[in-house]
Amino acid sequence: MELQALTYLVVGLSFALYIGIAIWSRAKNTSEFYVAGKHIHPIANGMATAADWMSAASFISMAGLIAFMGYEGGMYLMGWTGGYVLLAMLLAPYLRKFGKYTVPEFIGDRYYSQLARVVAVVCLIFISFTYVAGQMRGVGIVFSRFLEVPLDMGLFIGMGVVFIYAVLGGMKGITYTQVAQYCVLIFAYTVPAVFIALQTTGHAVPQIALGSEMLDGSGSLLGKLDKTLVDLGFGSYTEPFNDKTMIDVFAITLALMVGTAGLPHVIVRFFTVPKVRDARSSAGWALVFIAILYTTAPAVGALARMNMIHTVNGADGTGIYYKESPPWFQTWENAGLIAWHDHNQDGKIQYAAGDAFQGKPDFDGEKRGSHGERLVKNPGEGKVAKNAPFANEIYVDRDIMVLANPEIAGLPNWVIALIAAGGIAAALSTAAGLLLVISVSVSHDLLKSTFAPQITEKSELLSGRIAAAVSVCIAGYLGLHPPAFVAQVVAFAFGLAASSLFPVILMGIFSKRMNKWGAIAGMFTGLVFTSGYIIYFKGVFLEPFAANTPENWLFGISPEGIGSVGMVLNFTVASIVSSLTAPPPENIQNLVEDIRIPKKLVREE
Amino acid sequence: MADKNALYWKACLRLIGSCLLVWFLVSYVFAILLVEPLNTIHLGGYKLGFWFAQQGSIYTFVILIFFYSWQMNKLDHKFDVYEE
Known part of the structure; x- marks a missing residue:
């Protein structure tokens, strides 16, 4: 079958599956809409959490990120998995015991303060929208690349599907679709990885193939990759700290781990299991399912980079003629993810360290050069980088490492179709999870608990659905017209989760003495410090105040890692303020004792 | 009763503390702080420090959570706070 038709078929079937599940698992009351009635099996919840967690970026971009960073890519791998250890041991079981629906609800009740609750809601909505805009964009990109529909069209289809199951099914519908989406995405990710691992090393398991x-x-493999890269003027693949310092890697890893544990859409997944002990084991299952992808990604990254260098520089390492370049090279050049400028005028493509273009390539419409290549308006000077044999002539977008991998390795068409379905599944599942926490926060924390406590269960459910529908539209709008800052705000989402939400929740469980003043002061300090630092260097709505370079950073910590400092500040300020003010009332101290003990359910709904 | 709960909580904190020690060791110490000396040791085709950063720490995290979960269930039974 033709690739295009096959892709439509596979993606269409997966959509039919998601919608079928949505209709079968409609939510009938608020408990089902908010926390799936707390009936989800811990293994199913683990799968749903994994799909929720692994976004379009994990699926499409992470292997490429690692491929170009080498050792330093490990900070993402550890940061985005190590958080689950914190979640399992420090937060999930106790929040499950607390037994309510949202993270701001816990913060509001534990700190007996509407102010604390509203601050938490604001953080939650900001973090979630930041994130979801990227997911909607991801859906559009996958559609436009594989199905050759315009990006906007792809985005509308994605919105429609999420709309159906998030609005109808709430948490219950989302959970079961996420289980299906996990299966689709993990199959799509591992099949090409296994093929490529076999081709290159003869080992079917990518994790073994890498070594x-x-x-x-x-x-x-790694030894050869090290040598090849050093010969081309790059830093070694496996040796640490080529382009980041030790303290920065440390801080970023910590900020990502703590941020992961503090992300509301991940935390609420553990409200859906029946028992406290299920919350503990479910975090373990979630990490198993995540680890399957996260330990495969480094193998995909290394193998793909190796394959790419060999294909482009040819067997003798002097480059191949553009006219003889493989079809995928031109396919992805047409898509704008690869660009070539013949700096040394020899008609051959060469890849080495250094920038071939000034920033990202700016294509000159559809104009073609003498070899048939797309013309680019902003070629670099074509200087030969230090230790490199020749000037770099190509730009390669990191997403290529996953998207084009099957073509580079010459895999059959159905594998390529599968990648499309997998990428869409990854983006949709994360988007749905985020949209749900936003809508639950609006209908439950803002309406029911703050502004309109008299509304009935039925109208609360309806307002949840309306909030979900509105959020889908806002997310779609943000995906269509991404604000300029979207690319920079991932650091923001994790930084804020790490410096505001995580510390207050943690202290709410592990310190009986922590009071409302301490918590509010701590949250406020973490929030202001972290967002201030990020805006100072990245200028999210404004011009940056200072160049984003290591010399200017505090202790040499980049804005990506600053959330870890914000977290420490939060803890410190909270402890000091709390020790100077009155202890929390007795009923709150009893509440803390209650959530620490799995048995003796006091406040069952 | 209150005493027993306090003892249970102490035991939980001890367990969490030792698990987090391992968590810190494999990721921050082995994969970041000591990565350079560990990279002189080889594990198959992997350098050990690099292996911890991109594979080993993740496997350890998985094992840690299941170990914690198993031990917690034992504590729950021992202190009679197991949820029926």
Whole structure:
């Protein structure tokens, strides 16, 4: 079958599955809409959490990120998995015991303060919208690349599907669709990885292949990759701290871990299991399902980079003629993810360290050069980088490492179709999870608990659905017209989760003495410090105040890692303020004792 | 009763503390602070420090959570706070 038709078929079937599940698992009351009636099996919840967690960026971009960063890519791998250890041991079981619906609800009740609750809602909505805009964009990109529909069209289809199951099914519908989406995405991710691992090393398991000898007898994969990269003027793949310092890697890893544990759409997943002990084991299952992808990604990254260098620089390492370049090179050049400028005028493509273009390539419409390549308006000077044999002539978008991998390795069409369905599944599942926490916060925390406590369960459910529908539209709008800052705000989402939500929740469980003043002061300090630092260097709505370079950073910590400092400040300020003010009332101290003990359910709904 | 709950909580904190020690060791110490010396040791085709950063720490995290969950269930039974 033709690739295009096959892709439509696979993606269409997966959509039919999601919608079918949505209709089967409609939510009938607020408990089902908010927390799936707390009936989800811990393994199913683990799968749903994994799908919720792994976004379009994890699926499409992460392997490429690692491929270009080498060792330093490990900070994302550890940061985005290590958070689950914190979640399992420090937050999930106790919040499950608390037994209510949202994270701001816990903060509001534990700190007996509407102000604390509203601050938490604001953080939650900001974090979630930041994130969801990227997901909607991701859906559009996957559609436009694989199905050759315009990006806007792809986005509308994605919005429609999310609309159906998020609005109808609430948490219950989302959970079961996420289980299906996990299966689609993990299959789509591992199949090409296994094929490529087999082709290159003869080992089917990518995690083993990464540490194996090459089939062509040229030594170990990583050893060969190190040598190839150093010969081309890059830093070594496996040696640390080529482009980031130790303290920065440390801080970023910490901010990502703590941020992961503090992300509301992840935390609420653990409200859906029946028992406290299920929340503990479910976090373990979630990490198993996540680890399958996260330990495969480094293998995909290394193998893809190796394949790419070999294909582009050719067997003798001097480059191949553009006219003889493989079809995928031109396919992805047409898509704007690859660009070539023949700096040394030899008609050959060469890849080495250094920038071939000034920033991202700016294509000159559809104009073609003498070899048939797309013309680019902003070629670099074509200087040969230090230690490199020749000037770099190509730009390669990191997403290529996953998207084009099957073509580079010459895999059959159905594998390519599968990648499309997998990428869409990853983006949709994360978007739905985020939209749900937003709508629940609006209908439950803002309406029911703050502004309109008299509304009935039925109208609360209806307002939840309306909030979900409105959020889908806002998210779609943000995906269509991404504000200029979207690319920079990932650091923001994690930084805020790490410096505001995580510390107050943690202290709310582990310190009986922590009072409302301490919590509010701590949250406020973490929030202001972290967002101030990020805006100072990245200028989210404004011009940056200072160049985003290591010399200017506090302790050499980049804006990506500053959430860890914000977290420490939050803890410190909260402890000091709390020790100077009155302890929390007795009923709050009893509440803390209650949530620490799994048995003796006091406030069952 | 209150005493027993306090003892249970102490035991939980001890367990959490030792698990988080391992968590810190494999990720921050082995994969970041000591990555350079560990990279001189080889594990198959992997350098050990690099392996911890991109594989080993993740496997350890998974094992840690299940170990914690198993031990917590034991504590729940021992202190009679197991949820029926």
